Amino acid sequence: MPGFVYEIKKIMLHQKALLYIVIVLLFSTVWLAVSDSPYDNAMEQYKSEYEWYLEKVDGYCTDEYSLYLEQEAARIADAKEKQSNLLESYYDGKISESEYKKESQEIGKILEHQNGFEVIYQQYLYICENAENRYFLQINGWMGLIGGGTLNFVLFFGILLLVTPVFCSEYSCRMDALILTSKEGRKSSSHKLLIIIAGVLLMCVSISLIEYGFYSLKYGLPNGNYPIQSLSYFAASSKSITLFEGYVCIALLRLFGGLFLANFLMFISVVAKKYAVTLLTGAVSVIIPYIGLSKTSIYRLPLPLPFLLGTDFFAGDIVSNDALIGDEKIVFAEIDTNTMLILLSVSVLLCILAVAWILRCNSNKWQLKSRKRRNAAALAIMLSLVLTMAGCSNNEKSQNYVYNSSADYDCMGYEITQDAETFGYYLKNASTGETLNLVRSPMFGAFSDEEKVCAFCVCSPYLYYTTSVTESYVNRVGNYNSSITKVAVVELNLETLEEKIVFEQITNSGRSLFGIDYETGDKWKFLEFHYAFFLNSNSIFFIGNDGITQVNRSAKSITKLDIPTNGTISFDGESIFYKNRQSVLTRYCVSSGETYAYENIVAYDFCIDEQSIYYVSRTDGNLVYSCDKDGNNKELIGDVPAMLVTCDADGIYVLAKEDGEKIVLNKNR
Amino acid sequence: MTRLIRYEFYKLFCKRSMLVVLILFSVINLFKINDEFHSYSYLADGNDSRSWNSVYWQLYENYSGEITAEKINHLLGLYQPLADATADMTASTATGNNPNTMTGNIYSDRNILEKYYVQPMEYFYNYRTYSSEVAKKAKENAAFYKEQGQIYEMRKNSVIYNLYSGRSISAFAYQEMYNYYLNYDFSNILVLLLCLYGIISTFVCEKETQMDMLLLTNPNGGKKTTSAKIVAVTLFVISVVIWFSTLDYIGFALSFGTTQGYNLPLYAISNFSTAAVNCNLWQYVILSAVTRTIGVWTMSMVFLLISMFWRNALIPFVADFGAALCLIVTGASQSHLSNVWLKIINPYSLLTNRVLFGKTEFIGFAGYPIQSFLAAIIFAVVVGLIVITAMLILSKRNYHCRDRRIKCLDLCTK
Structure with missing residues (x-):
């Protein structure tokens, strides 16, 4: 047992494995926080509106839900049209203010969540392609968690740093021969193996949990029991697993990938006995297939890489149509469960063989003369290159x-x-x-x-x-x-x-x-x-x-x-001026985020200059008025009903409503 | 010194593991190049008489060489009826042995002609007009900025004028192979990994065996050994880059089965329409290899400097590899953007040098416009030299030996 403790002390403290694990976990967390962006931006932007609809259609898309969404789409389109007509009627004096308010309130209720509806309707269109296994749910969290499909380089470097010195440090100072002469010689290598497996397990499990916690906090990970096909990344997958099961499987595969890589590195270090060769082989075994082979090929090789990636074991076929020759080209061919199990079995076998070889090479037998051990002296951490984009x-x-x-x-x-x-x-x-x-x-x-x-x-x-x-x-x-x-x-x-x-x-x-x-x-x-x-x-x-x-x-x-862009938009460097959905002139201050509606200005069109606002007033027979930017000092400047008003440094330009004539008004009149 | 360099070169790089890695990487590279051909080229469909490959090379005889009105009319005479017949998309899509077609299907006939003959020839033919338009605009700009007194802008536009005036593509040739060759980056990673492997043990192997202390007792130890190592590494890097550049070219030529088009100007490849240099494709192949060598050399010198401070290869390898990945990822992701400085300061741009040579971009230096590729080369060389100086300054000296020599000299003078 003391031998095991000494090995832990040597690997964790002298070889700085503990420090590397902490750095990897810290760096993973920071990188996750810095680099993450939502897969569907609109879903995040209009989260509350989307959730309002999601409460109504959550889960499996029934006929009832389909009918509801189709009716809602028609209702919203209808409401938009009604709103526009209502506004016209009100400003033309055809309906009273109370009637307008009453009706617009009702319309407002329908349109209250329209942005969220756009998002859920897009999701509905995706679900319609195969309603059996695609459910309504918030996808951003799950997409971030399992829809990445890229290599975690931090984990990869962490494993390289953790595993390489375990045997190489012994070989570099010829300590291996000395160890083999001791009673605990063979045990030393099995202790090393156990410690490294524990270290890699710790890193992989921690990273998976950190990711789960991060996405759970940032976007939420609801409805883990829904089919994995609910995410577009797994759209064509034929595997019947849930999102949570998918996460667990991918995490376990990554864990196995980590262990596979660790075993592979230890095997190489035992065979080559050199740092450089071990590191190069480790890097080449991951990087070269990653950039050199197609995804389809990667996921059919008994290497650590496919397991470190993990995600695409559960993805479906990706087929593209070649427009030029009309052929269908398989961009990615799904890995069926049998292939996955065979690959896993072969990889497990390779791992066992590697472990057996490592133990065999470190079996206790008389070897060449030993040398006094010298401590390795690598003590500092390199500064990373920081490239600011x-x-x-x-x-x-x-x-x-x-x-x-x-x-x-x-x-x-x-x-x-x-x-x-x-x-x-x-x-x-x-x-x-x-x-x-x-x-x-x-x-x-x-x-x-x-x-x-x-x-x-x-x-x-x-x-x-x-x-x-x-x-x-x-x-x-x-x-x-x-x-x-x-x-x-x-x-x-x-x-x-x-x-x-x-x-x-x-x-x-x-x-x-x-x-x-x-x-x-x-x-x-x-x-x-x-x-x-x-x-x-x-x-x-x-x-x-x-x-x-x-x-x-x-x-x-x-x-x-949230500014409608169907009318004029003006900006004076600090505030954006626009017509809100009721055509009331509104100002949005970009620095404070405050909105102020000019209740007395209902504009058909408007423009601004440095001091004033010029507008075609809907409530005053479409005549052109000017006022200060605070809405005071309203003044009639054009007595002809107008459609449009623009201005520049010299004058105000009005397009008359009746004859379409362009009238120039002097600012200093 | 020459002998010392030779010994260092043999010691560091002439080893079995290096040879194994070199052969392995070369084989992987050739497989990858072959895969590029089969993945991307439509001419990789075999040698059947109705395959695109066969049809293309049959037609090639008729249209290669100098572009003449006769050839264009002949091509349009062949293409236009096919385009008309397929315009309403009602022609038969059956693929088989339609005797009236070249590839067995009328759509396929139209597509091969359009992709491989009509579009490139149209581009070649129009290039002179487009480039003269650029030259004209540049001339107008130069005159305008001269009036405004903006000397830098005037000089920049004058350079553009000189670069673009007179550009034309007079001959038609097969250029698909060069298009994929110029967009091929995979071997850069192999070169970097191989160099990293070679370089990492330059200083470390002697530290692992404490030979570094022993070397200092030798008259050729210390700075002389460091200098010899730097020269040996430089020679190694040059050899590796030349080997892989040659292998890339031979690999592409073998996979695509031709080197046709080597005499075309660089801008005949549509992605290089605004190329920064006026040279032929074969000249660019050499230029690219030279630029690549400079980029790899600079990165290698930085790798070497990092490895100087460590007693084993672990940290330097991971640090160098991490730094190289950072440079690669930032270089690749920034390559499409217009920030020229980011391309210049990243030595990886010299490896994927199409980002520098493919666009006519400038930076201003003392009122003079310098093309981005030139600035990147100068920057890389300067960085390399600074790193070498740092290594020489930081390399261990045999103070004891020097003191003894001084004492000896003192005794002699007395």
Whole structure:
């Protein structure tokens, strides 16, 4: 027994196994917290609204649920239309305020959870493909927990650090021969094996529990008894297991993978007796198949890697249709249970053989002369290379900046024009008539139609525009993520015509690195659908059909703002002005997050400048009024019923309702 | 010194395990290259008379070489009726021995022509127009910025003008092999692992056996040995990169069964349409190997520096491997973005050098535009030299020996 204690002391303290285990667990936790993003962003964003519906349709999709969802979809569509008609009728004076309030209250109740409905309806469409084994549930927690399918490098490095020195340290100082001459010689190696197995078990179990705890706390892991096919990652799986069973199986497989790798490393160290060879073999046995082989091949090899990955033992076939030759190509072939059991059996056998060999090599027999043991002297931990992925943010404060989505761009004497044939954008000098390419890089869009300018925003002396660029590399089926789309915000100095990229982001959720496909969540998908944007020194606000998304320029965090985008959107550097769903002009302060509704301003259209708001009043016969930004000093400025109002530094431009005539009003009248 | 370097080289790298790893990695690499061909190329469908492979090479005779109006008309004469016949998607999709088709099916005929002849030839033909458009815009920009007094922008656009004016692709040739060759990264990992394995024991093996102390007692010990080791490692890295670069090229040529297209300009590969250099594909193969060597050399020097401080290979291997993975992952994930500095400071960019050579990008230095690949090479060399200097400074000296020599000198002078 003292021999066992000495071995524990040697491995855990002198060889720093305990320290490595602690570092691995700490690093795993930190990495998990830092790198995690929800698989379905909308589900997280509208969690309460989604849960409201989930309470009604939780679990198996019955006919009753289907009917309910279809009826709800029709009810919401109907309510949206009614709301719009009701508003029109009210402002046209066809119904009284009490009638309007009563009805709008009823409609409001229907639309109260509409964002959550969008999410659950998407899930319903997925479930409809195979309602038997796909249930309604919150997927973000489970997707994070078992839908990753990528190698845990921290665990891999941890095992390398833990296992390699166990025998190699003895060989490097020739202690092995000395041990073999002692009475406890053979026991020493079995003690080592037991300690390492315990260490690897501790690491794997702890990591699995940490992950479970993390996802349970962050998203919740409800309904563990639902079929694993409820997650799209396992959509085509033929295995009848529940989510929780899936988690336990994957954790156990990973545990076995860890033990397999540990045994393999010890076997190599006993055979090669050298650190470098052991480490290289360990790294090669995992990394080379991981990046060099297809997933289908990986999961059919008796190596530690498939068990360390684990997830895809439960995934179904992934088949892609090759558009060019019309063939179906199997991207991933499901591993049936028999194959999995055979693979597991072979691997267990290999492990047993490795253990037997390790013990045999350390059997007590007379060997060469021993040498005095010298302590190894590795005492410090290496500093890791920290590469900051610098975001290209600009923290200069913008001054006197006003954005009106309906207004033309006032580009310091330039006018933005678009070529009807090439769709290229140009800057036309209003005084000289000279035209310049808007995008200053001569290469932009020259060789590809997938490079285009999307939206503009002027903040003198800068003109900002967004570009969308799609690049593809290897275009054969089976390598889906070989094309990427990136959206960038470019800052063009209108005085010097120098440009620089201030924000850039890849929007694809599926990525590929050395053929390893992985998911990053759909966080940035909205960028592909933005049609306008504005910005201040801290954030960029992208306007899409489903709302405004605020992106922090330095932290790159996103916030979805509940602002309807069907009307004009204005921004004065601090507050966003918009019409709420009742057409009441509303102000949202971006720094405090407070919303203020101008109850007395029901606008058909509006615009702002640095001091005032100009609006077409619905309640005053569509006449144009102005007021201060606090809503006071209301003043009639146009006595012709109008449809639209815009403004720039010089004047206010009104589109008359009757004849469509454009009227210019002087600001200083 | 030459003898010392030779001994160090033999001692460190001419060992059986190294040879085994080299052969193993070479075989794995060749298998992977062959797999690339079978996974990605539509011409990997055998030698049947109706296979795409056979049809492509039969047609190749007609269209390869200088692009002429006659060839284009001939190709369109073959393609257009097929495109018209399949436009409404009502033609038979049956695959078989339709005698009026080349591959057994009219859609398949249209697709092979479109993918392998019409699209590339259209790109080749139009390239001159596109690039002259770029040159024209660059010239306009240069003139504009000159007026504005912005010298850097003027110089940058002048470089772009010089680079793009006169670009054209006059001949048609098979370029699929080069497309996949230029996008092949797997061997970089093998090279890094092999170098890591070779380098890790450079200092460690002597420390494990306490030979490092003994070496200091030798007149050639200390700094001379360290210098010899650095030179030996450099030679080893160069040999490994040359070997794998050659193997990659030979592997691709053998798998795809051809080296046709070697004379095409680099920008004939559509992913390199905005290539930073005007050279042919065969020249780029050499340039790529050289750049790759510099990148691997810099990373190896950093590996070597890290391994200097440890008595066994465990921590340096894990640290080096971890650092290499960090560089690889950040390099690969940042390769599509426009932040040129991140590409320049990451030596892995030199290994997957298409991220540098594939795009015309600049950084400003003292008012002069420097192309990203040049900046990355300079940066890597400077980092490598700094690391070597650090190793020489930090390497052990035989103070006792030096003191004795000084004493001897003193005695002699007295």
